[in-house]
Amino acid sequence: MLYDVIIIGAGVSGSAIARELSRYEANVCVLEKCEDVCEGTSKANSAIVHAGFDAAAGSLMAKLNVRGNEMMDDLCRDLDIPFKRNGSMVVCIHKEALPGLQDLYDRGIKNGVKGMKILSREEALEMEPNLSDNVEGALYAPTGGIICPFKLCIAMAENANENGVDFRFNTKVEDIKKHEDGLWHIRTNNGEYVSRYVVNAAGVHSGVIHNMVSQDDDKIEIIPRRGDYCLLDKEVGGHVSHTIFPQPTNLGKGVLVSPTVHGNLIVGPTAIDIEDKEGTNTTAEGINDLIAKANDHVKNLPMRKVITSFAGLRAHEARHEFIIGEVKGAEHFIDVAAIESPGLTSSPAIGEMVGNMLKDMMKLTAKSEWKSTRKDIMNPADLSLEERNELIKKQPAYGNIICRCESISEGEILDAIHRPLGARSLDGVKRRTRAGMGRCQAGFCSPRTMEILHRELGLSYEEITKSGGTSNIVMERTKHQKGGEQ
Amino acid sequence: MTSYDIVIVGGGPAGLAAAISARKAGVEKILILERDRELGGILNQCIHNGFGLHTFKEELTGPEYAQRFIDQVLDEKIEYKLHTMVMDISADRVVTAMSREDGMYQIQAGAVILAMGCRERPRGALNIPGYRPAGIFSAGTAQRLVNMEGYMPGREVVILGSGDIGLIMARRMTLEGAKVKVVAELMPYSGGLKRNIVQCLDDFGIPLKLSHTVVDIEGKEHLTAVTIAEVDKNMKPIPGTEERYTCDTLLLSCGLIPENELSRNAGVEMNPVTSGPVVNESLETNIPGVFACGNVLHVHDLVDYVSEEATRAGANAAKFVKNGKTESGKVVELTATDGARYTVPSTINIDRMDDLLTVRFRVGAVYKDSYVSVYFDDERVMHNKKRIMAPGEMEQVILQKTKLQEAAPSKITIKIEPEE
Numbered sequence: 001m002l003y004d005v006i007i008i009g010a011g012v013s014g015s016a017i018a019r020e021l022s023r024y025e026a027n028v029c030v031l032e033k034c035e036d037v038c039e040g041t042s043k044a045n046s047a048i049v050h051a052g053f054d055a056a057a058g059s060l061m062a063k064l065n066v067r068g069n070e071m072m073d074d075l076c077r078d079l080d081i082p083f084k085r086n087g088s089m090v091v092c093i094h095k096e097a098l099p100g101l102q103d104l105y106d107r108g109i110k111n112g113v114k115g116m117k118i119l120s121r122e123e124a125l126e127m128e129p130n131l132s133d134n135v136e137g138a139l140y141a142p143t144g145g146i147i148c149p150f151k152l153c154i155a156m157a158e159n160a161n162e163n164g165v166d167f168r169f170n171t172k173v174e175d176i177k178k179h180e181d182g183l184w185h186i187r188t189n190n191g192e193y194v195s196r197y198v199v200n201a202a203g204v205h206s207g208v209i210h211n212m213v214s215q216d217d218d219k220i221e222i223i224p225r226r227g228d229y230c231l232l233d234k235e236v237g238g239h240v241s242h243t244i245f246p247q248p249t250n251l252g253k254g255v256l257v258s259p260t261v262h263g264n265l266i267v268g269p270t271a272i273d274i275e276d277k278e279g280t281n282t283t284a285e286g287i288n289d290l291i292a293k294a295n296d297h298v299k300n301l302p303m304r305k306v307i308t309s310f311a312g313l314r315a316h317e318a319r320h321e322f323i324i325g326e327v328k329g330a331e332h333f334i335d336v337a338a339i340e341s342p343g344l345t346s347s348p349a350i351g352e353m354v355g356n357m358l359k360d361m362m363k364l365t366a367k368s369e370w371k372s373t374r375k376d377i378m379n380p381a382d383l384s385l386e387e388r389n390e391l392i393k394k395q396p397a398y399g400n401i402i403c404r405c406e407s408i409s410e411g412e413i414l415d416a417i418h419r420p421l422g423a424r425s426l427d428g429v430k431r432r433t434r435a436g437m438g439r440c441q442a443g444f445c446s447p448r449t450m451e452i453l454h455r456e457l458g459l460s461y462e463e464i465t466k467s468g469g470t471s472n473i474v475m476e477r478t479k480h481q482k483g484g485e486q
Numbered sequence: 487m488t489s490y491d492i493v494i495v496g497g498g499p500a501g502l503a504a505a506i507s508a509r510k511a512g513v514e515k516i517l518i519l520e521r522d523r524e525l526g527g528i529l530n531q532c533i534h535n536g537f538g539l540h541t542f543k544e545e546l547t548g549p550e551y552a553q554r555f556i557d558q559v560l561d562e563k564i565e566y567k568l569h570t571m572v573m574d575i576s577a578d579r580v581v582t583a584m585s586r587e588d589g590m591y592q593i594q595a596g597a598v599i600l601a602m603g604c605r606e607r608p609r610g611a612l613n614i615p616g617y618r619p620a621g622i623f624s625a626g627t628a629q630r631l632v633n634m635e636g637y638m639p640g641r642e643v644v645i646l647g648s649g650d651i652g653l654i655m656a657r658r659m660t661l662e663g664a665k666v667k668v669v670a671e672l673m674p675y676s677g678g679l680k681r682n683i684v685q686c687l688d689d690f691g692i693p694l695k696l697s698h699t700v701v702d703i704e705g706k707e708h709l710t711a712v713t714i715a716e717v718d719k720n721m722k723p724i725p726g727t728e729e730r731y732t733c734d735t736l737l738l739s740c741g742l743i744p745e746n747e748l749s750r751n752a753g754v755e756m757n758p759v760t761s762g763p764v765v766n767e768s769l770e771t772n773i774p775g776v777f778a779c780g781n782v783l784h785v786h787d788l789v790d791y792v793s794e795e796a797t798r799a800g801a802n803a804a805k806f807v808k809n810g811k812t813e814s815g816k817v818v819e820l821t822a823t824d825g826a827r828y829t830v831p832s833t834i835n836i837d838r839m840d841d842l843l844t845v846r847f848r849v850g851a852v853y854k855d856s857y858v859s860v861y862f863d864d865e866r867v868m869h870n871k872k873r874i875m876a877p878g879e880m881e882q883v884i885l886q887k888t889k890l891q892e893a894a895p896s897k898i899t900i901k902i903e904p905e906e
Binding site: 230231278280281282283286287306307308385392393400401405439440441442443446450461462465466467468470471472474475476477479480481 | 571584589590605608610613617619623624627632634638639640662701704707708723734
């Protein structure tokens with residue numbers, strides 16, 4: 001099949017672009033090397049929506065950050081996903097660094113950030129009593145927010161899929177060439193794909209993809225900048241109510257402490273440039289560094305309540321600017337490269353920008369019927385006892401709790417499996433429903449979720465994976481079972 | 487709203503014994519709520535023997551031990567519901583439960599017995615650095631997969647933590663043909679029972695490395711290797727001591743945590759040392775009519791002690807149902823110091839206590855040729871020599887009501903004291 005547009009990468013940028021393009025009459029396909037959407041940088045980040053005072057004034061990063069932030073309320077309402085403007089604070093703990101807050105404020109004004117305020121020590125402590133005793137002042141930005149990065153990415157991809165965009169998983173791009181027919185021929189491990197236009201939204205791999213088609217004087221190198229995080233139990237999710245940043249440095253926005261939209265507390269990230277583009281391993285030094293830094297700005301951090309730690313990679317490029325546009329000498333090949341922080345915040349705006357760009361280039365026409373909304377997996381905890389009873393009467397699976405930490409029922413898991421671009425692995429179920437994301441970290445529910453995946457998808461137990469590839473959970477039957485089958 | 491005299495949350499060994507005991511004390515309307523597909527709790531996956539030596543004077547497997555109690559529950563026609571999750575317990579003892587068959591519903595309970603058991607500490611809580619691939623399991627999850635679902639996680643195994651489930655799984659995986667390469671334990675002593683170290687590791691030639699921990703996990707999709715290292719006195723890995731083991735499975739047996747979400751939401755006061763409720767001599771929490779027993783109260787080593795404790799909780803709940811709350815009597819506080827980490831119970835009402843009361847506790851380190859001493863105020867009234875005490879083995883002392891009445895102390899202290 002000849003596609004009008006192929007998007008490489010089903011992270012939050014690729015999914016946002018796919019959703020925007022699904023508005024138009026065009027055959028669009030997303031190629032993703034992993035088994036699910038949201039498998040790279042999009043799944044391991046701070047889960048926050050930046051206000052937009054960090055990026056250099058006049059940069060594309062600043063523009064898309066502020067625009068993405070503005071779009072978030074409507075988008076999250078349309079996609080039925082949680083988003084909360086909890087406000088962010090950049091905390092100053094050294095008197096001599098106080099002018100830095102004013103600089104940030106001024107930059108925020110230039111970038112179009114609304115409602116900012118510089119707080120005195122007293123005002124800051126009143127709003128956030130667990131700030132360090134050393135706090136000298138803070139920049140408050142009420143438009144800062146918290147969001148579920150999985151849900152944002154999954155919802156945009158699902159909505160794109162419902163509007164006709166194809167997704168090909170486990171499909172890794174190996175080479176891209178423009179043939180004499182004027183079309184892009186994309187060689188993958190799953191055969192060749194041909195397309196008029198290509199969008200490179202390959203995250204930490206966007207440099208590699210770019211370099212497949214760019215001229216010799218136009219090579220880019222994406223440096224994976226690893227960030228370690230700790231996620232803390234919901235019991236201590238209220239330790240701070242705003243997203244607390246230190247003052248930024250040249251390595252980034254520093255170690256933040258924030259509630260998550262699901263009620264946990266997140267601490268991170270560190271910033272270490274590495275070579276391995278899949279190097280998402282945490283290190284003892286990283287975690288120790290993290291804890292030390294977070295304690296500078298927030299006191300009494302209950303680090304004994306860590307339920308998991310993880311690392312994500314930011315797609316850093318030396319210029320520290322989003323690279324969005326047609327590649328020189330590669331007509332109809334659009335880069336969406338070097339999307340590092342604030343990429344999650346910017347994603348709706350990136351989708352809008354690239355969507356408009358392609359609409360103009362390709363002279364796309366709007367579909368007569370485009371469905372802008374989707375319904376998220378239901379949260380039965382929001383229902384009254386009577387409503388929940390009614391639900392269970394109609395769909396008994398909602399009465400069967402599978403994940404006891406997060407109180408997720410079989411009904412929600414079935415929905416996650418059977419909806420568009422449904423879950424096929426334990427992590428797929430986890431990111432869609434939160435089953436396994438609680439304090440026991442899937443100890444209780446994983447055998448039960450496996451049973452459901454086995455039954456619903458016809459997968460054998462040995463075929464069920466944590467997250468695709470070779471991440472199989474079990475290897476073979478026990479001796480006794482093998483004997484019994486003979 | 488339906489009502490029951492006693493609602494028991496959990497149909498494992500604690501819940502079963504509590505139910506039987508309450509019925510024997512004459513309580514009619516008893517309901518056990520169990521979330522799994524059968525009664526018996528975690529015993530159903532403990533197919534090894536060694537259960538019941540104290541209770542039945544014979545060695546049973548976990549399912550056999552459970553069955554003896556299940557049979558009594560059936561004989562006594564005690565009501566129970568399976569596949570039923572308790573969603574909430576209120577301070578006035580309204581229990582909200584849910585199942586496929588019955589939907590979501592509420593029960594007014596005369597008394598509630600908390601018997602939810604415990605869960606395993608997951609990898610995340612241990613802050614082990616490295617990748618997060620498939621192939622890492624808590625030991626109990628692996629036990630369920632192997633013993634109940636009939637699947638092997640892998641063939642080459644490293645175990646972190648020497649808790650009893652980890653030790654049992656070392657043997658189990660070996661019997662299933664896997665190679666268990668090493669058991670690493672962070673502490674300078676094992677967290678498990680001595681007999682399990684002998685029968686599950688020594689007998690199979692599996693090395694136990696004390697004062698060691700995992701410092702790296704390799705494998706982007708599936709586990710390929712782990713590195714362990716020795717730790718110093720502050721539990722920090724010592725550079726240069728790293729040893730790398732290729733493996734496809736890492737089992738974690740690094741402690742059990744009582745499962746008290748429901749208790750906390752109900753307003754039950756918690757003991758930070760046990761992570762279980764603070765209880766009095768009747769195993770009653772700060773909420774009148776709410777009792778706790780078994781691993782939800784504090785983690786036990788032997789199910790026999792769980793059954794014994796739960797039997798008391800059941801009898802006391804029965805008393806509460808019949809007599810209501812009794813305010814009278816002198817309450818004495820129990821304190822654990824000098825190596826004793828906690829006591830269960832935390833307080834004793836001398837008037838209400840039985841003639842003999844077993845007080846259980848754990849020590850915080852290994853003690854050789856030391857004494858368990860009990861003080862009534864400043865007077866030492868008990869001084870029992872123990873050849874060895876270790877954190878992995880629960881200790882107990884038995885207090886006599888007559889002696890307490892006689893001495894009428896204002897506080898009782900349990901200490902570990904060296905030889906004089």
